[in-house]
Amino acid sequence: MVFTKVPELKVSFLEFLDRNKEEIGDDVHKMMTDWFVENTKKTRVKKEKEEKDPNRVKKSLPPSWLWKADNKEKIKEEHFGGENTKGSLISKKAKDIWDNELSDDEKAPYIEKYKVQMAKYREANPPKTAKKEKKEFNFNAEEERVVGDDWDGPHEDKLLWKYAAGRSIGEGRFDTFEKAVEAANKLPECGGITMGKNGYTLRKGNDPITDDKDDKNGPFVSWTKKDFTMPKKENMKKKKKEKKVEEVAEKVEDESKEVGEKVEAETSTDDEGEAEVVSEKVDGEAEISTNDESIVGSPQATEYDAETEDESDEESDEESDDEDAQVQVKSWTYKGKSYLVDGNDIVYDAETEDEVGVRVSSKKSDDGWRLKKN
Numbered sequence: 462m463v464f465t466k467v468p469e470l471k472v473s474f475l476e477f478l479d480r481n482k483e484e485i486g487d488d489v490h491k492m493m494t495d496w497f498v499e500n501t502k503k504t505r506v507k508k509e510k511e512e513k514d515p516n517r518v519k520k521s522l523p524p525s526w527l528w529k530a531d532n533k534e535k536i537k538e539e540h541f542g543g544e545n546t547k548g549s550l551i552s553k554k555a556k557d558i559w560d561n562e563l564s565d566d567e568k569a570p571y572i573e574k575y576k577v578q579m580a581k582y583r584e585a586n587p588p589k590t591a592k593k594e595k596k597e598f599n600f601n602a603e604e605e606r607v608v609g610d611d612w613d614g615p616h617e618d619k620l621l622w623k624y625a626a627g628r629s630i631g632e633g634r635f636d637t638f639e640k641a642v643e644a645a646n647k648l649p650e651c652g653g654i655t656m657g658k659n660g661y662t663l664r665k666g667n668d669p670i671t672d673d674k675d676d677k678n679g680p681f682v683s684w685t686k687k688d689f690t691m692p693k694k695e696n697m698k699k700k701k702k703e704k705k706v707e708e709v710a711e712k713v714e715d716e717s718k719e720v721g722e723k724v725e726a727e728t729s730t731d732d733e734g735e736a737e738v739v740s741e742k743v744d745g746e747a748e749i750s751t752n753d754e755s756i757v758g759s760p761q762a763t764e765y766d767a768e769t770e771d772e773s774d775e776e777s778d779e780e781s782d783d784e785d786a787q788v789q790v791k792s793w794t795y796k797g798k799s800y801l802v803d804g805n806d807i808v809y810d811a812e813t814e815d816e817v818g819v820r821v822s823s824k825k826s827d828d829g830w831r832l833k834k835n
Contacts, residue, residue, distance in 0.1 A: 471501050513835070518585035519816070521578030523790055523803050524571040526814065528563070529555035548812035549792055549799040556790060600636040600660045609642070614653075614684030620676075621683050622666030625651040635661045642684075650692055653685035667691060793820065795832050808832055
């Protein structure tokens, strides 16, 4: 039996020592047991807490909190008789007033203050990853289109099956018909072009499909290549099978290496046999999956898979300042203590409103969250 986990090995070895206690003697038994227990303990290294710069530019509180800070005493006087009241109750009342009683004009100064403070924060804390450069995209559905002799169309209220080159701007999606035609002519597996509300996309299909599902990216118009022959299904299947086998081979190599290192480190056993077993199993699974006809798909079965997602996803990645300004704050109780949480899961003390940490998901807690303190 080969052990790949230290706990399993530990239990089995200690049982082995107990069974052979009489043969090896009490002294040797105790010595080996003590040594094994001591050297298989899990040790945790405490991470040193990083000190934060007290002069750092802090993230702005949400607009509703900025308003509450200026009106805390007024809220206490009007709604709690001027008596000392829990911060969480004041925050709850302030949120109710902000959401249901204040006009847009009354909110505007605090929203503007939030934007200014957040601009300073972002300037002092630039993102660690480079911002993706937004490509220019000037789509006009009413443009004049010149359709060449080697193209058929337009096919009104029709779309074509499946994207031929994805939906990235300049690769599979274009803002002018001329650019789309130029790219389509260079792509043998492209059967035509479909125009929706977000531009022209290259498609694999050559048989226009009626849009009978009122797709959110429509209305559609399509153009098809004349004398186009769809690549044979057998060739497509072979290509996918070869790619799948290559991926599985790489996975087997990585898993074999990982298993070998793990077994060598924990049990000092030979990793060659283990790697062969893994290789056999994964190769077998690969053969089954690559022989499945479903990996190729068909236009009939998947004619609408091309239109199930909004083509404008790339254009909505960046959050606007207006969206930032509408950060919602709510109460949250953790281990019997009340906190306040904003829309970014930043946690604040309900009494002092100081930032104390972030709320992260946890399977162990009752409500699925835990507090990770700063």
